[in-house]
Amino acid sequence: MNEVYYISATIALISTLMVITRLNAIHALLYFIVSLFSVAIIFFILGAPFAAALEVIIYAGAIMVLFVFVIMMLNLGPEAIEQERQLFRPEVWIGPGVLSFVLFLEFIYVIRNYGRHLSGVAVIGPKQVGIVLFGPYLLGVELASLLLLVGLVGAYHLGRRRRSSGLRKGEKQ
């Protein structure tokens, strides 16, 4: 298991490096998703399957998708057209491809070995997490939900398109 851990760690590092060095936002996003997957594998190894699942579902599945949507919505003009042309180039594919492939292999290995975990590490399953979550950390849950509500309202308000090109009272162009 230790080897899996180190491989995942390496992939996480490399892909994160790639995230911050890309020119194209979509590329960076995709690399980040790879990074998220590798971190999920690490979680799994550490005996936190619930956290791993959450990482994939929420982080990679919701937040990054949101990112992608917004960037697509931005409709970055000529750059986007260029990007189209480059999308099908093999050089661009290599990096994410290799990383994803290795990740994929890991997935297979981990899943096949479900139940076997890192030596000396206890598995803390969802049941335990749930009990503690709605026990001592109840207040935190409520606050988190409040935060999400606030985020929702804020995002709605800020995301509104105004008729008058965004000018507010007293603001100068």
Add this chain to the structure above:
Amino acid sequence: MLELLCMIPFLPFAGFVILTLIGRRITDRLAALIGAGSVAISAIITFVVGYNFLVLPPAGHPYTQVLWTWMRIGSFTPCISFYLDPLSLIMILVVTFVGFLIHLYSVEFMKGEEGYSRFFAYMNLFVGSMLTLVLADNLVLLYLGWEGVGLCSYLLIGFWYKDPANGRAAIKAFVVTRVGDAAMAVGLFLLFTNLGTLNIQELMGLASQKWPIGSGIAAAAAVLLLGGAAGKSAQLPLQTWLPDAMAGPTPVSALIHAATMVTAGVYLIARTHVLFTLAPAVQTTVAITGAATLLLASISAITQRDIKRVLAYSTISQIGYMFLALGVGAWSAAIFHFMTHAFFKALLFLGAGAVIIGLDREHDMYKMGGLRKQLPVAFWTFLIGSASLSALPLVTAGFYSKDLILWQVWASDRGSILLCAGGVAGAFLTSVYTFRMLFLTFAGNATSQVTRKPGPLMKIPLITLAVLSLIAGLIDIPATLGNLPTLSEFLHSALPPVPMSHANPLIEGKLQFITSLLALVGIMFAYRIFLHSPQHTGRAEEIKRSPIATAIHCFLFQGWNFDLLYDKFIVQPFVRLARFNRGDFIDFIYTGIALFIRSFNRVLSFTQSGKVRWYAAGLAVGAVILIGIAEFL
């Protein structure tokens, strides 16, 4: 009746206050009435007080009138108190009487001038200050009067303030006398810290007890007081202001710069004579200063063109005589000369004023001439004044006083032949420049017409002063002519007699003869050179136009170039220094703090770039530093 003493200076001050408050709203006549009237009443009171002083027993005993305590600072409690003794009595008699005559004259002289009441206000302030100076019982009150007359001199010289040249002349007078005043103030400090009092009589007593003859402190105090006196009396080296002070109206020149203020220095030295007797070196300095000044000024006077400047240099020269007398210990002679000088110099100035105003403000003598017929009263009084100034023998007051001085310079223990010779040479030169002035102005052919003749208010003072210039000498008749030294004896209680150990009366007679002869020779000389000026031989013309002669003439004309000297060595370096320090490096301590904070602000405002990345970087740096501190310290 002696209690009326305090009214003598009070009345002119009251006149000043009234004229300052309501001067703009009253007519010129009323202003003149108040102005001249206050001095007139003051003069009358002076006579009354003087009479009482002489007659009431104990006759001639000094009278002190304390009004109130001025301030109380520890042991320093000067009072406003007036001291009347023979010396101050003579002074106030002259000041009030001559002052009144000049006020009367200026009622007509300044008629039609704007600022008429302002003029009288300032003149009253001056008379009040001068009387305070003379009557002061302690040196602090004397210094108050001293500064007051200095202020009035400034105000009156710059009376026609619209012409900036007058303002500059006024400032020059003030600044130069200020140098002397500063020295005098230091002298007062010295006296107070060493003797503990500034009351004049006490001071004299304590000084003669505590300080031996020739002591350093007495010399220091005396030389500082001499500095103050030299400034006020326009002696070397502070004589540069007086010729330029002629920019003021003529009555001002007559009163302030001839009769009264410039003699304040003489009065000061006479009052504090004990200090000077205790410092023989300084006393000799006084004499040498007087002798040098009188020669310098008389030589310069011969070259001047402006009639008032001749009289200014003449004043400097005559006060040089007084200083010379003081320097050899002839205190009464100096005061005697002061009195006669006040009469004839005021007369000369008033006469010059009549000429100037008659020719519509013409000052250049070379443009005058032949005014004898057109201004007869002015001519005759001017002639009498000139005769008195030149000390023509026997008939004029100037003869008696000047000869007394010269005789006592010769005979005194502290005198010397050199000083006497200087004085005698000065007498010759006096006669030359005086009669040059007279001939150029009144004799010869008329070149201009008189437009305004003097009225009665101008003629009365002229005639009165002319009479006084003739008979005033008779109060001190020397031994060779009758021996009636009433004035000297009168002053004995205040001013000790001259120490003469080897006085030969015959020499006195010879000296009188020589000086009278020289005076007459001077008149001849002036007549030859200045009246018969058109008929010069070719040779004389050549000499006159040679570069050396013109250079010397220029040098003397500018008063031996003292102005140039002072400008080059004192004024210019100071101005350069002031310009250099325009940024004011001491101020920099405070402005430097402001500058530093401003530059610091500029540095700090860089950190507010508004860029998010910059702030994030700041956070990162901060975190690194904090963790570093937490880890490694």
Add this chain to the structure above:
Amino acid sequence: MEHGLILAGMLFCIGLAGVIVRRNIIFTLLSIEIMLNASGLAFVVAGSRWGQADGQIIFIFILAMAAAEVSVGLALLLQLYHKFKTLDSDTASRMRG
């Protein structure tokens, strides 16, 4: 478990570098996500070390917070884009007053 923490640290630093270096706001937000992810990793590692569920709980909270923050941040990004017509964060540097 130091290896886990080291990894978390490295990821965090990479994210921090990304925040500071990149001018494009999208990348800034992305880098912030990297950082949040790294800190979550650190928590889970710690929880695993001590055998408690608390690490995962904190991770859940971090996740919730990241979600809220991303939505608001992207909304702001859209506003910025409409206003300045560019995604350069340095253009929004004029401060009022």
